[in-house]
Amino acid sequence: MRGDGFNAMISVCMATYNGEKYIHCQIASILKQLASDDELIISDDGSSDGTLSIIEGFCDSRISSICNVGAPGLLFNIENALRLAQGKYVFLADQDDVWLPGRIAEMTSALHEFDVVVSDAIVTDQYLTVTHPSLFQLLGSGSGIIKNLIKNTYVGCCMAFRKTVLEAALPFPQDTPMHDWWIGMIGELNFSICFLRRPLLYYRRHDANLSCTVFGSKYAIKQKFVWRYVMSKNLIRRQLEF
Template sequence: MNINSQSQTPLVSIITPTYNRPDYLKQALKSAISQTYQNIEIIVSDNCSPENPQAIVESFNDPRIRFSRNETNLGMLPNTIKAFKMARGKYVAALLDDDLWEEDFLAKLVPPLEANPNLVLAFCDHYVINADGTIDYELTEHCSQLFKRAELPEGIYQPFYKLGLVDQAVASAMAAVIRKDVIDWDSIPPEVGGSWDVYLTYLCCRTGMGAYYYPQKLTRYRRHDQTETMQSGRLNYQAKIRKSQADMFCLEIFMQDENLQEFKTYFQQQWVKVSTSLGIGLMRSEQTKQARPYLWRSLRQQLNLRTIAALMLSFTPPKIAAKF
């Protein structure tokens, strides 16, 4: 395949939802237009940022970029789904406004999909970078090991329920190319929130089609204070609550899916951890009464010292419980 010939290659839609990250957005778009795979469209959906990034988009003077700005802030998930639904390509890939791609990301992942129509997605490994863009090699290796990509052989995995939902090796939000038409983009419920990438992987698994793994680090995931992962730490309890609610919603769907019964025990264990995290998040927001049902439900599923301690503290004055 001659990847420089647009007439011989399918259109790939690059989805870039953005909000209030002008500097990072500029870097993300630069990595998109620098792809050696040329037949692309780049959909930038701005979620009513305080500073309109249209001038940044137009500075690239690239007709492949399509810009849309919401009149009001729709929320992260609706803005993301809106961008996916705008896509005209055979394939879609999410490049979030704070992440980066290596220039051969699409060139390496599109050909396997073209060669095998029974593949729903192709994915790769990724680097972890700091706010300033420097690679954190230690954390990169840790993530590769944690998510079971470090020793994963190149090739096709079908089915890939375990790989996608238990090992969580598939990073749909920044390191995968997906066959667009196999997903019903209207079927993604609002409750998945910030866990939309996990739910998208679930929908891909449910097709029964395969996943192709290319064992190189072709994308760069940026860790910084504004990411949902970082915000869901101890100090930002509202982000912790949102993340836990989204994760619980997904886990409850996974536990009910007949195709996932062999992994039900794993999902139940994860549900207990997340339910406890949600209870602790509510305690830190001084909502002790609202926290207790989640802690009780966690204990009914599994005895855990962290959960027991949190439950006991939930009966203390809210300002004391909030220090947990």
């Protein structure tokens, strides 16, 4: 039983791919905060390095390691993990970050009041040397449907949400560009949102990162327009299904 006053089961979902360089540190930082009946669900997208061996080396019953059974890529890999989440509260985790002590306790406390909670993060380089004290400050993070349709500030590794939000977000539309953006917008339309201004993880940036959140977008204006059209279309369609 965790000592935060909230005993609902926690599910942490992580997508992995060739993450041997940093994943041990991240998993260790998560397990320290999980209760005995919580779970860490890891979906691997065909890693060819030592990622799976490192995961198996923890020999921890709270870890469920599975292979991605959907299309390759981050969107379907993380959805593969999320579909198995049993907890009342669901956390997203990247394979290369480090969670700060108290992250689960503080975010679970906020989830007692809000449906979606997003924490700030300390941005670091590959060696965990701080490069910026606030990811929120860099992104201009905050709630708002139009704000986040124009510029997404929902970063998956910073997010946790109630199981009811996950049920509304799944399945991910196949043409959705980003899972965190989709979950955040579903939250904006149907649930309560909280942006915690306290950094609760080290957000590690390095050459192998899949996202370009801090380094700036590499996509052309036309692609960005298409993504916003697709997001709007899918949100309208999902709303009509409720």
